[in-house]
Amino acid sequence: MAGPGKVAVSALACKDCGAPMYPDMAKGGMSCAYCGHFVRFAPTDEDFTPSMTFRHQPLEIVDGFLKLGHVAIMDKDALKPPPPMERKMRRTPLDEKIRAYDASALDAINDEAYIEMNCPHCGKKLTPRLTDNIFTCPHCDQKFGDFDKLSTGDFDANLIVGRKYNFFGKCLPFHLHREDAALAVASLKRRYAGDFSDDDIESRAKEELVAAYVPVQLSDFRWKMQVKSERGTFWYYQECLDWAWTRSLMFDAYLMDELAPWDYNEISIVKPAYLEGNVRLFASQNIGDWQAAIPSFILQKNTPARLKAAFGLEKCEILQVSRDLRKHKFAFLLLPIYYLDCKKGAKESDRQTRVMVNGQTGKAAALILDGSDNDVIRTIEPATPYIFPPNGERTMLSPPTPVKYVKQPFLHQRLRIEDAFENTGGLGGFLSKLFG
Numbered sequence: 001m002a003g004p005g006k007v008a009v010s011a012l013a014c015k016d017c018g019a020p021m022y023p024d025m026a027k028g029g030m031s032c033a034y035c036g037h038f039v040r041f042a043p044t045d046e047d048f049t050p051s052m053t054f055r056h057q058p059l060e061i062v063d064g065f066l067k068l069g070h071v072a073i074m075d076k077d078a079l080k081p082p083p084p085m086e087r088k089m090r091r092t093p094l095d096e097k098i099r100a101y102d103a104s105a106l107d108a109i110n111d112e113a114y115i116e117m118n119c120p121h122c123g124k125k126l127t128p129r130l131t132d133n134i135f136t137c138p139h140c141d142q143k144f145g146d147f148d149k150l151s152t153g154d155f156d157a158n159l160i161v162g163r164k165y166n167f168f169g170k171c172l173p174f175h176l177h178r179e180d181a182a183l184a185v186a187s188l189k190r191r192y193a194g195d196f197s198d199d200d201i202e203s204r205a206k207e208e209l210v211a212a213y214v215p216v217q218l219s220d221f222r223w224k225m226q227v228k229s230e231r232g233t234f235w236y237y238q239e240c241l242d243w244a245w246t247r248s249l250m251f252d253a254y255l256m257d258e259l260a261p262w263d264y265n266e267i268s269i270v271k272p273a274y275l276e277g278n279v280r281l282f283a284s285q286n287i288g289d290w291q292a293a294i295p296s297f298i299l300q301k302n303t304p305a306r307l308k309a310a311f312g313l314e315k316c317e318i319l320q321v322s323r324d325l326r327k328h329k330f331a332f333l334l335l336p337i338y339y340l341d342c343k344k345g346a347k348e349s350d351r352q353t354r355v356m357v358n359g360q361t362g363k364a365a366a367l368i369l370d371g372s373d374n375d376v377i378r379t380i381e382p383a384t385p386y387i388f389p390p391n392g393e394r395t396m397l398s399p400p401t402p403v404k405y406v407k408q409p410f411l412h413q414r415l416r417i418e419d420a421f422e423n424t425g426g427l428g429g430f431l432s433k434l435f436g
C-alpha cells in the first residue's frame, strides 16, 4: 500500500464541463450529472464472469393436481437443529469473526491512515482515508480517487475478507446511501422502541453502520412439510424462487434472510476500485456442512411464524420435511447491505442487537439476542417503497398451500386448511404416513 503522499490523486471531473462524475455500478461507468458525459470503468477480470441463467422449473399441474415429484423424498437431516456452536457464532462480533478467519483483511479494513492534502479543486484541507477508493471533498463536493486504481480498475486485494479468487464478479449495485440506511435504522428504532431501550441503534448507526457486499448463490427453494398443530396434522407445499443462499458465515443467516425480496434485474459487474467510501468485501467461504444445513435451519425458524400468519396456527411442530434446492446457473453474486454490529465490548451473555439494511430496497431488520436462547427479529419496510419491475426476476415467496397426496405420479390435491387436517389418531394418520 502506498504511504501518505505517494498516492496520485485524480479528480473525477467531467472533461466536457468540469462537473463531478458519479460512479454508477449499474451502468458500468462514471457519468456526469450535468451534461451526461459517460466514461466506462477500466476492464478487469470480473468482466469475464459468465452472466447468470435462471433455471426455473414451473410447477406442473396434471388433471388439476400439483405434481410434487421434486419434494417426494423426506430428508431426515432437515429436522436436525443447528449445532450448539451456532449460538456462539451468532453472538460473536463481526470483527472477531473476520480476525479468526482472515486477520490480514481485518488489518487492511481497519487501517485508519489518512492522507493530508489540499483539495486540488478548492484548495481547502482534505483528509481521506488511505483505504477509501473514492472520496468527496466536504468543501466543494468534488470527487477524487487514486489515479492508478481509477485508470486500471485495480484494488487492494487485502481488503477482501477471504480469498480473492473466491470473490464473485457480479453484484447488485447499491441504491441506498449510507445516510438513508441510517434513517431506516432510526425508523426501526421508533417503531419498536421497547426493544431498543438498552441500545441506541439510531445514534450508533450514524457512526458504526458499514456497507458490505455479501456472497450468495441464487436458487429456487421448494419444500413439502408435514406439520403438527393445535388443530391437527397436515401437509403443505411452499416455494421461494430466487432465494439467496448465503455463501458466508460472517453474517447472521436468519437476519440476512429477512432482507428479501431482492430485485435481480440489475445484476452488474462488481468494480471495487470505483466503490465510494468504505465498502467491506466478502469472498465466498467454504462453509462445509453449513452450506447444505442453512436452508433447513432457516425453514425450521421461519415455519411457525409463516403458518401463523397464513392460517392463524399458534403451535406448529415440523414432523417431516422434503426440500428441493435448484441452483441457477452461474448464480453467484454479491448482495449490497449495511450492517450495524452489536455494541462494542458486548459479551456473549449480554443482550445484543444487530441490524441489517437492504442496500437496494431500504428494508431494515434487527436481530435481538437475549442472554438465554431467545431471539427476536423486527423488520421495517422502506419509507419510500422500492419499485420492482413487473415480471422481473425477484425473490418470490408463494403462500403455503395445504395439500393431500392423491395418486401417482406424485399428484397432490390443493386443499383449504380446514380440510387439510388429518385424523391423526386413527387409520387416516397411519395411511398418511405411508402415502404422504
Ligand SMILES: [Zn+2]
Pocket: 014, 015, 016, 017, 018, 019, 032, 033, 034, 035, 036, 037
Ligand atoms: Zn459534464
Ligand SMILES: [Zn+2]
Pocket: 119, 120, 121, 122, 123, 124, 137, 138, 139, 140, 141, 142
Ligand atoms: Zn474541495
